Amino acid sequence: xxxxxxxxxxxxxxxKFGGLVAVDTVSVSIEQGEITGLIGPNGAxxxxxxxxxxxxxxxxxxxxxxKGEDVTELQPDKRAERGLIRTFQxxxxxxGMTVMNNMLLAAQENPGERILPLxxxxxxxxxxxxxxxxxxxxxxxxxxxxELREEYAGNLSGGQRKLLELGRSLMCDPDVLLLDExxxxxxxxxxxxxxDRITELRDEENRTFLIVEHDIETxxxxxxxxxxxxxxxxxxQGEPETVQxxxxxxxxxxxxxx
Amino acid sequence: xxxxxxLVMVTLIIxxxxxxxxxxxxxxxxxxGLLNFAHxxxxxxxxxxxxxxxxxxxxxxxxxxxxxxxxxxxxxxMIAAPITAGLFGLLLGITSIRLDGDYLAIVTLAxxxxxxxxxxxxxxxxxxxxxxxxxxRPLDESLPAVLPYDVFxxxxxxxxxxxxxxxxxxxxxxxxxxxxxxxxxxxxVPKALGKDTAWFKLKSFALGAALAGLAGSLWAHYVYxxxxxxxxxxxxxxxxxMVIIGGAGSYFGAVAGAVIVTGIRxxxxxxxxxxxxxxxxxxxxxxxxGVLLIAVLYYRPHGMFGDKERSxxxxxxxxx
Amino acid sequence: xxxxxxxxxxxxxxxxxxxxxxxxLTLLFGLLNFINIAYGDYMAMGAYFALAANxxxxxxxxxxxxxxxxxxxxxxxxxxxxxxSKFMDRDPIVLxxxxxxxxFILRNVIRIVWSTDPRYYAVPVEEGPSxxxxxxxxxxxxxxxxxxxxxxxxxLLLHRxxxxxxxxxxxxxxxxxxxxxxxxxxxxxxxxxxxxxxxxLAGIMLGLDSNLRPNMGFIALIPIFAAVILGGIGDPTGAxxxxxxxxxxxxxxxxxIPSEYKPVVGLVLLIIGLLTRPDGLFGxxxx
Numbered sequence: 001x002x003x004x005x006x007x008x009x010x011x012x013x014x015x016k017f018g019g020l021v022a023v024d025t026v027s028v029s030i031e032q033g034e035i036t037g038l039i040g041p042n043g044a045x046x047x048x049x050x051x052x053x054x055x056x057x058x059x060x061x062x063x064x065x066x067k068g069e070d071v072t073e074l075q076p077d078k079r080a081e082r083g084l085i086r087t088f089q090x091x092x093x094x095x096g097m098t099v100m101n102n103m104l105l106a107a108q109e110n111p112g113e114r115i116l117p118l119x120x121x122x123x124x125x126x127x128x129x130x131x132x133x134x135x136x137x138x139x140x141x142x143x144x145x146x147e148l149r150e151e152y153a154g155n156l157s158g159g160q161r162k163l164l165e166l167g168r169s170l171m172c173d174p175d176v177l178l179l180d181e182x183x184x185x186x187x188x189x190x191x192x193x194x195x196d197r198i199t200e201l202r203d204e205e206n207r208t209f210l211i212v213e214h215d216i217e218t219x220x221x222x223x224x225x226x227x228x229x230x231x232x233x234x235x236x237q238g239e240p241e242t243v244q245x246x247x248x249x250x251x252x253x254x255x256x257x258x
Numbered sequence: 259x260x261x262x263x264x265l266v267m268v269t270l271i272i273x274x275x276x277x278x279x280x281x282x283x284x285x286x287x288x289x290x291g292l293l294n295f296a297h298x299x300x301x302x303x304x305x306x307x308x309x310x311x312x313x314x315x316x317x318x319x320x321x322x323x324x325x326x327x328x329x330x331x332x333x334x335x336m337i338a339a340p341i342t343a344g345l346f347g348l349l350l351g352i353t354s355i356r357l358d359g360d361y362l363a364i365v366t367l368a369x370x371x372x373x374x375x376x377x378x379x380x381x382x383x384x385x386x387x388x389x390x391x392x393x394x395r396p397l398d399e400s401l402p403a404v405l406p407y408d409v410f411x412x413x414x415x416x417x418x419x420x421x422x423x424x425x426x427x428x429x430x431x432x433x434x435x436x437x438x439x440x441x442x443x444x445x446x447v448p449k450a451l452g453k454d455t456a457w458f459k460l461k462s463f464a465l466g467a468a469l470a471g472l473a474g475s476l477w478a479h480y481v482y483x484x485x486x487x488x489x490x491x492x493x494x495x496x497x498x499x500m501v502i503i504g505g506a507g508s509y510f511g512a513v514a515g516a517v518i519v520t521g522i523r524x525x526x527x528x529x530x531x532x533x534x535x536x537x538x539x540x541x542x543x544x545x546x547x548g549v550l551l552i553a554v555l556y557y558r559p560h561g562m563f564g565d566k567e568r569s570x571x572x573x574x575x576x577x578x
Numbered sequence: 579x580x581x582x583x584x585x586x587x588x589x590x591x592x593x594x595x596x597x598x599x600x601x602x603l604t605l606l607f608g609l610l611n612f613i614n615i616a617y618g619d620y621m622a623m624g625a626y627f628a629l630a631a632n633x634x635x636x637x638x639x640x641x642x643x644x645x646x647x648x649x650x651x652x653x654x655x656x657x658x659x660x661x662x663s664k665f666m667d668r669d670p671i672v673l674x675x676x677x678x679x680x681x682f683i684l685r686n687v688i689r690i691v692w693s694t695d696p697r698y699y700a701v702p703v704e705e706g707p708s709x710x711x712x713x714x715x716x717x718x719x720x721x722x723x724x725x726x727x728x729x730x731x732x733x734l735l736l737h738r739x740x741x742x743x744x745x746x747x748x749x750x751x752x753x754x755x756x757x758x759x760x761x762x763x764x765x766x767x768x769x770x771x772x773x774x775x776x777x778x779l780a781g782i783m784l785g786l787d788s789n790l791r792p793n794m795g796f797i798a799l800i801p802i803f804a805a806v807i808l809g810g811i812g813d814p815t816g817a818x819x820x821x822x823x824x825x826x827x828x829x830x831x832x833x834x835i836p837s838e839y840k841p842v843v844g845l846v847l848l849i850i851g852l853l854t855r856p857d858g859l860f861g862x863x864x865x
Contacts, residue, residue, distance in 0.1 A: 085452075097436075118432050
């Protein structure tokens with residue numbers, strides 16, 4: 001694909017809940033191989049925008065384009081298959097499954113998930129599973145969750161759950177990752193470690209990230225581009241330095257916090 | 259207390275067939291979290307498929323006006339039964355499996371009743387409310403005299419039971435089962451990870467339904483006379499009780515639950531007829547099953563053999 | 579093709595019954611958020627309470643109906659207090675399974691106490707007047723009158739009384755109601771009472787229309803559920819309209835399909851509804 005067309009785009013998407021317009025004719029472009037930060041006060045519509053991009057909500061108006069393809073009508077799983085993976089703001093760990101099984105679930109195109117290969121090609125199934133187990137091991141060690149691999153995910157701390165969700169997403173080997181507050185509750189030492197990993201994935205593997213984060217300093221330090229949202233609308237999009245000085249956004253934050 | 263050998267064998271055969279039903283239900287509820295209230299319907303579809311395929315036309319009792327029958331070998335019926343039951347499950351599932359669990363519950367409940375209505379009213383196919391009888395028994399009269407028929411049939415049931423137990427456990431422990439478990443926990447997660455969850459749910463539903471159909475075939479060829487009243491929703495609820503009491507998610511528990519619940523249902527056969535409350539006993543048994551079901555859900559949500567740790571994970575403390 | 583007006587009249591009778599029962603079910607669902615399978619057995623129990631008053635105690639039918647209704651309401655409250663309230667912190671699906679157990683218990687208690695034979699109320703069998711080609715049986719007129727009166731009273735309760743308005747608020751959003759300081763625990767008791775009374779009345783009407791059997795309520799559940807889902811789960815007005823749609827649909831279907839298949843009409847309408855309007859007939863569901 002050509003490098004100059006954005007990998008993920010929304011075109012005047014609008015989402016209403018009853019009388020409330022949560023996202024109001026929003027058009028944004030996410031460039032491949034960049035980290036884009038999405039900021040804004042509570043209730044700005046960030047999570048709704050995530051849901052629209054990932055297919056958990058269908059817009060009332062507008063279109064979502066992924067790698068040049070219109071995916072507005074596609075279910076979340078079909079978008080995930082095309083390389084778009086998201087995490088949830090409130091962690092959605094599968095509490096009754098072990099950490100390891102949470103990770104393995106994310107493996108893509110797993111032959112063992114189909115009935116026929118399960119019965120006719122046990123060797124292939126096992127080989128694939130072993131391969132995924134190795135990938136999971138590497139990631140879990142990196143995220144400092146390896147010791148907890150046999151623990152039920154429901155017994156993890158809040159920060160550990162965030163890490164697990166991130167690890168699970170990386171297991172999918174996505175092209176675009178939408179991360180909803182990935183650092184919330186994660187211990188600060190690990191945060192730096194994670195940020196390194198994210199920038200590394202961008203630089204070396206040309207992966208794309210859209211990150212919602214409340215810690216403005218963090219987001220400004222790693223993002224190539226930042227989008228500021230307020231009341232369902234985009235106030236500003238640009239380089240971190242420009243966005244940081246945007247008066248409107250500053251006001252929105254101050255107004256929102258009072 | 260009179261315990262005859264033949265009575266024990268009959269009870270064992272019934273337990274075996276119910277255990278097969280419970281295994282299918284455990285894939286639905288225990289593994290995938292699907293609310294299936296049509297299990298008696300799948301059982302009936304399997305039983306009638308097998309019966310119709312293996313009996314000749316017009317040889318089905320005096321009053322019956324059945325005009326369809328195929329007189330195929332029994333094995334044809336036993337293969338066809340899970341297929342038709344599985345297709346029926348697929349059909350019910352397609353209408354409501356994308357929606358919230360409650361809807362599936364209602365559609366399956368109504369679907370099972372519809373199946374029973376069709377069986378009761380389409381006499382040309384099923385003998386209607388009359389008994390469809392003379393269903394052939396496998397190897398009848400060709401067994402050596404020393405081997406009582408019920409012992410042979412119990413062996414057959416046990417074989418199917420062990421086979422389906424191994425197969426369904428294999429599914430549940432494989433990556434396929436992992437996706438089902440993820441759906442049970444929180445369907446949005448596997449969806450966000452690229453799994454076509456509706457399709458997985460349909461597969462789970464069809465597999466469990468097909469197994470119930472196979473159980474129906476085993477039932478029909480054992481009792482050799484079937485009628486619609488054998489397939490009331492009471493049966494579905496008894497199977498629910500088996501899975502819950504045994505421990506949802508555990509195939510061993512499903513079989514153990516079948517032993518316990520069928521035991522309660524059958525125990526009165528072993529009592530002499532003239533005890534007090536003799537006439538009310540069948541109803542009393544069902545009350546006991548109801549009380550047991552509620553008590554287990556309250557005191558032991560993971561059942562007798564379910565995973566206690568799993569059911570507690572995430573219940574206390576943790577984040578958010 | 580002209581449809582026999584008698585079918586429409588019969589449909590109105592059946593529809594009234596389904597509408598009323600559906601309203602009770604949807605009210606319970608709105609606040610408690612689980613599908614109560616035992617609801618059909620509340621209906622049957624209420625009908626048998628009235629039978630005991632009517633036949634055993636020889637009371638007039640109107641008094642018996644009142645006794646049955648009060649009995650049904652009390653039953654629902656007791657069952658809620660003793661059983662369901664113990665599971666309120668659990669997944670709604672667990673409550674649904676608990677209600678299966680409860681249904682088992684109630685239905686078999688009926689079988690033990692009243693046997694499985696069909697029972698009848700001691701009401702005179704009369705020919706009804708007939709005009710425009712429709713025969714109006716007295717019990718049919720009574721059923722429609724009863725359901726209209728109860729629906730009217732309920733409408734007043736839900737819209738004109740403080741407790742009713744609180745019920746609707748809580749039914750729309752339980753958390754919000756709690757925030758506004760509505761005592762939801764007490765409300766649950768009231769709504770169980772009202773739901774039980776409605777169930778019992780519907781069961782009695784069912785018994786008047788034909789006869790009483792232990793599984794009468796369970797069998798009636800399917801069209802009732804269909805009505806509730808068609809109307810959008812938790813939406814009282816929707817349930818009433820859904821009830822009439824299904825009742826009339828069932829009876830009019832007799833003109834096209836064998837009458838044995840009447841009960842299937844509810845399922846077919848339900849499936850069409852689910853596939854085309856999963857949130858109910860009237861737009862966004864309240865769940």
